[in-house]
Amino acid sequence: MSLLSFNLPLVALLPFAAAPIAAWATRYNRLASAWVAGLTTLLTLAILFPSIQTIFSGETIIQQWSWLPSIGFNIAFRLDGLALLFALLILLIGLLIIVYARYYLSAKDSMGRFYAYMLMFMGSMLGIVLSENLLQLVVFWELTSITSFLLISYWQHRQDARQGARMALAVTGAGGLALLGGVLLLGHIVGSYELTQVLASGDLIRGHDLYLPTLLLILLGVFTKSAQFPFHFWLPHAMAAPTPVSAYLHSATMVKAGIFLLARFFPALSGTPEWSWLVGTAGMLTLLIGAYVALFKHDLKGLLAYSTLSHLGLITLLFGFGSQMALVAAIFHIINHATFKGSLFMVAGIIDHESGSRDMRKLNGLFKMMPHTAMLAMIAAAAMAGVPLLNGFLSKEMFFEQAISASDTTLAAWTIPALVTLAAIFSVAYSLRFIHDVFFNGEPIDLPKTPHEPPRFMKIPVDILVVLCLIVGVAPMLLIGPILSVAVAASLQAPAPEFSLAIWHGFNLPLMMSFIALVLGVAVYTVRHRLFAWHDRCLHGIEGKAVFDWLQWKTIRFAKKVTDYFDQTTLQPSVSWVIGGALVLSILTFFQFNSPLLGDRALMEADIITILMALILIVASLLTAALHHQRLTSLITIGVVGLVVALGFVKFSAPDLALTQLSVEVVTIVLLLLALFFLPQHTPQERSYIRFTRDGIISISAAVAVFLLSMAVLSREYSSIANFFIENAKPGGGGTNVVNVILVDFRGFDTLGEIVVLALAGLGVFAMLEGLKLAAPTKDVEGLEWSHDPHPPIMQTLTRLLFPLMLMVAVYIFLRGHNLPGGGFIAGLIASVALISQYLANGIDWTNERLRTDMHRIMWLGLLIATGTGVVSMLLSYPFLTTAFTYLTWPVVGKFEVASAIAFDLGVFLVVVGATVMILVELGKLSHAAHFINVEDIK
Amino acid sequence: MEWLVASVISVMTGCGVYLTLRARTFPVVLGLTLLAYAVNVFLFSMGRLQIGIPAVIDPAAAAYTDPLPQALVLTAIVIAFGMTAFLIVLALKARSELGNDHVDGLHRSDDELKATKHNSTKAETERSES
Amino acid sequence: MLEWILAILILVGAFFTLVGSIGLYKLSDFYMRLHGPTKASTLGVGAILIASAIHFSFTTDGVSLHEILVTLFLFITAPVSAHLMAKAAIHIKVKQVERTRQLEK
Amino acid sequence: MSPFTILPVLLPLIGGILMLMARPAGIDTQRILSLILTSLLVGVSLVSFQLANSDIYQVVLLGNWQAPFGIVIVLDRLSALMLLLTSLLALGALWYAIRTDTDKHGQHFHVLFQLQLFGLNGAFMTGDVFNLFVFFEVLLIASYGLLLHGGGRLRTRAGLHYVVINLVGSTLFLFAVGTLYGILGTLNIADMAVAVRNVSEADQGIVATAAVLLLVVFGIKAAMFPLYLWLPGAYAYTSAPVAALFAIMTKVGLYAIIRVHGTIFGEAAGDLAFVHIEWVLLLGLITLALAALGVLAARALRRQVAYLILASVATLMIAIGINNEAALAASLYYLIHSTMIGAAMFLIADVIMKGRGIYSDSFTKAIPIDRPIVVGSVFMLLGIALTGMPPLSGFFGKVMILHSALNHPWFAAILSVVLIAGLLMIIAVVRSGSLLFYSVQKEEGQKTSPLNKSAFVAVFLLMLVSPLMVLFAKPLTDITSQIAGQLFNGQAYIDAVLSTVPYGDNSK
């Protein structure tokens, strides 16, 4: 495999690879990172170099690798004239910037960080221009946003740098996202994200329903990146970056990425009125605003920033014209702008560097102190102003020409030429200001440093660029012709039109316009002070940044409002949302279907006792809700609810459930009482009637919905898998209590999970109560002192008597569980209650002294036994939890059943005892400890 | 009978929801307990209501009720018990850490509401770096 | 004959159960109410349990005596409950009817 | 089918028991044991992943009872992925917890941790709706314990809210399961899928209602609007390793939607096919919008990260709601990314918080933290990944999801919400990053606490997942496509579960 088959990805990726080296190299030598960066750039150029010949022969190089074929995301690079032009601009100007920055950065600045960021940014830019796959292009596009953020915020201690960087990232990042959307749509329309395909499908795209959204999204990307109105405001604030960064980002690279995209998509998207209007309008407005505002900036870099805006607008406007010759002009101006703006930024940097100021009101008469720099600045500024014999003049003439020809066809005649001339007037004025205000115009005022010429090598990059301005200006075809031609051809995806870059086209309208611009520009400059005053009076403070800040502030405020509305860290609304959401969703869904509410199953007659019990249950529930302010009373009423529910289970053939419910009920009451000791006895009245109404509505709706749901199911027939259990419980599971066999056998896994939950509850309680301190109330709710008799002897004696009896019952319930109602869980609760009764009657200390077992041990033993019975079956190649049972016959005892399920149930028993006792006793200990705490200490 | 059971489930649910929406931990615990009762009865009744035919194998029995929902409810009761126990202790912990038994750990008197509102507007006015 | 015995036992049991609750409902202070459930209900339940024991002893093979246990437990627990409730009532000074006599030691 | 297919569930259960037994042996023993167990679990998960890497479903009939009567454990590609993800995440979180002594701040951390994994893995493997409920409860109660681990005012309050909301959720779960059983008469997911096809028109409404109720339940776990309100507090105020582990918790809800709804209410369900899916999409979009606003509104880092997690979950919901194979494949890619990166983000938030001392994680000017470049770079990379900026995994996941939505009738809404939300998050994260790392001022007397390098390793390794996911995007998306393919072939799952026969002689 030759290098030429994969040199393009190398070009884009090499700078990324070198970035960490640059960062790391600075540890050893401050300048090492500059060397790394410079050499990397040279190496990259070298890698690119062999391909150049191919491009000039009119071919396009595409190197691609399949990567995410499912979405058509390939690693694909493309080198054609356009890409080459941009790649060369990025690399060559990059190289100059690298040299320049090495002198610009002060000893305090981290060289490593700077060059690492620079290299990453360079790589990102190269990635954009070399991408064949559009998704890949978006990746690099967003990478430029990120890396430019790092570069702009390089002086992170400065607030303006941070803010400027963030604004740039916000705006260009947003554009990147829009671009992503546009690219996705483009891919959708074309069926591929490959540029080759997209560029060949212009008619398809333009004719598609999604053309306008696609165009809008892509243009959003373009306009934000290239700082077109109304997204232009970030650019001036990005000037907080070190000047080499500004010089790089705003002459040749970052802002040109958008322009590059216009050129790239020209064959695919242009040629419609939408294109002309959108692109043209944005370009024109940016051109005017930039040119106008530039004049009023007292900051050197501010002036250059707005001038950059203006020139970007100019280029955009050219694309908006949509003609082939306009494209030629646009691309030509891209090159020219890169050269003169790059050099001007560097000059501004030199001035700043040497004088310590960029304020044109202080900088005066520097010509004497730095003549060489002044010369360079004058030439570059002249190029910017469009003075003949310089490159800027040529492209500007072409621009005027295009403006005139565009006005013939599309817009009201003379509007465009008039407006562009106006812009040119200001352009001349601010260029003049840049020179005259700084290098002449009297003596400097209060400069921090005494300016002098910079180090030699700091000027060399500027020298080179200025020389280029001159050469191009004098012999354009020689230097620029070939590359411009291939770039234009690549952009058009067609042979480039005939164009001539002659200096002299005769006396024509464009020349007239140039002349007018020059003359009036000088005139405007001479009356600048009056203009400044007027501007300050009328238009000062109207700025995009303010709008952006306002927008951002509003958005954040909106975000906070919305977030605070939902996320109040209050429980009640959250619960309301959950219940309300469930209600709304279910109701909406039910009515989507054509199902009747009730089925046709025959219903049972109700008997009087059941009706009575149901009424009691209902009243008790309502009382619990109504009397919750009196906590002890509501505790008693909920006890009634639990009791009646248990009776109901008995009534409807569920003895096991009744037993479980009853035992849980008892333990729950004890638990609640233990807790109630520390909680206020009364619930304060909630004041809000809105809340009361809301809760009323939600509860009643929930009640109605549940009623309907219950009736809907209960009135319908169903067939279930129940028969299998009934038929297999005895022969397959060895037990006659089907519910228990389901629990320990058919669905033993549920039970295993269930005891883990219980164990976790116990452990959780244990963990929560550790170190918890609560003061015990010394009086009851009526202010009455507690009784002085903690262990009434009669209760003590009799519960001790009962203890063994209860344990006996527990064993009984446990052993019969497999065949008759009962089982490990219920037995466990009975045993726990037996133990708890001892705590209740005799107190913690007395009982703990006798119960020397750590409940942790009981729990793990239980879990181990339950899990172990399951694992044993695995050792016999049966699945987990497979049970076995057999009948043994012993002398005297007779025949009895031995089932592994019983062992499993024993595990359940132990976990229940362990967890329940642990929970209750830990709580009990809390109150025990509470008596030794002084209430005042807690407060 | 079905109407009766449905009504019972419904009232327990309604009261449970109402209590769960209260502002103090204790009623919330009661509410969730009621809700657990309600849903357990609901789940149980999904095997339809049967009288006098428990699912204990007996040669004399003519029919059996559906044992599966019962087993499910048993599991559900136990889990609900564990959860309730945990929640109760958590309520105590909250009482200790937050100083009162409000579910949000504060008494939202009107004054306090005003105070928080005032603070948040102030915070907004102090635009941080944006 | 058996049916008669059962019926009578059941009715007696139900009657005393009811009487206990009537006492609970009707009597005028807590201490008086305490008497109803503690005694009448336990006996009422006891009678019904005996009926059950007889019933199941005759309808199924083998005697059914485990009902006795329920009675046993009740006889142990009900007085303890009553005792503790009374103690609590005295402690929180639940009102007595005015005519209640306080007989000194 | 091997009985050892259940190991991913069994191992953490045994682990939990062992940790409980090891309690008297002290914290060091527990730590070593816990690390060994969790590493073992990674190994077991890898083996399971390999085992599932075919079109054969590994079905274990627990108790040797034929489905639908017994409970089945199913290992397929999706569950294997979730297992692997869980164990890797767990290892990272555990390492961080141990190295920062988080496990010492309360009782039973390691028991809770192992049993949390038991609950998670059980939920990922079970083929039974009620058993799923049980495992939800296991993972929830373990998570309650972990969430509250260490205590503190805000944590306790957040824990209380989390517990109450989930208890309400559990109640809804039972209502839904009960209703489904009341009509369909079965609990096995595969069997339900079969039963749903035969549901009469008169019963469809009820089943559909149960389906959305179940969606609400899963939506609570997945933090779907309007059920997500527990999330910000819970994630923001718990200890960092727990929050990191919780990154998988929301995914359980999503997993359950894919598994339960996807199987039962799949294409073959007739009128009931995908009754839930438009809700998922709609609520996902709303959640994403609100999450993005939450990210923007956050006043402190951990809350911001919580909202970022919410946003990533919402993105996943949207992907699931798009409901085609490509979207599902994309969502799985994104799921891996968001879980690992979300976890890493919580950990680095903790690193930053600890480094800032009294300034904690609030967005105020503070002292610079120790090793700002290392921490800042990792934070930046995580931010890039989590907000979906290129060139990290979040971007590619998002692009795949959007690509898969191109033919969806709601494409415009999906595109706008996803892109605008992305923008808001970028702005917010840049703002906080710049505040935390740039806007700093050295103060006399304020000593910075040194970076816990050993714990930081966990952050770094988790962060590395993102670039690796980009580097190996092709094989990874191949895998996720296979998983999605398997999921969209619901019949194969149903057949596999229902046709597995008990082992050996089952007459006993």
Added chain:
Amino acid sequence: MLNLALSIAFVMVGLAILLSFIRLIIGPNTPDRILALDTLYINSIALLILLGINLQSALYFEAALLIAVMGFMGTLALSKYLLRGDIME
């Protein structure tokens, strides 16, 4: 005969339950309510046994047994709460 007796007994026990419940509602003191709950438990035993006879099933017996064994724990705890607040000290 037996059925008639059972029916009457059911009504009487039902009435007893109703009266106890009314006492529970009207109180007026907490001990009254505790007593009413305690009585409800005992009434329930009667009801369960009657139900067992009525349905010819011994399977309901354990529920009655359980109430007898553990039902009083609630009463004890509630009373002790009134006495001491801390029921387990």
Added chain:
Amino acid sequence: MILQRLFPHPLLTLILWGIWLLLNNAISPGHIVLGAVLAIFIPWLTSSYWPEKIIIRHPWMLVLYVLRVLFEILVANAVVAKLILGPQKNLKPGFLHYELQLTSPVGIGLLANTISLTPGTVSCDLSKDRRYLLIHALHIDDVEAIKAEIHRKFEKPLLEIFVTC
């Protein structure tokens, strides 16, 4: 000694054995063995919760006592039923203090229980020194008669049954 450790409370063992057989409604060999095992095991397990030695002098008297109490309960219920169903204004309720001669806790407990189960009396409180039992009577005509009756019917037999310790 071994026997002592094996059967810390022989009577309890006996009662438990009986209870086991009652619970199971069965006198099968299997249950006899199992019951015996449990009846031995459970007292052993719970012996520490029975700090008092209960020594019964006359077991037969205990049986007699139980039967008498049962009879008294029957009578008491009839009496109470009459009182409850009759007009309330005729009731003369009151609290009385009964001076105890029993000192063993088990004895006191049993006496208190008996008093509560029998005619018109509920034992409400035990004085701190355990010398007086506070009794609420539903209807008091003659205090001394009630006290004497309690002593004669219940306390005296209990005094004979239980050894003071």
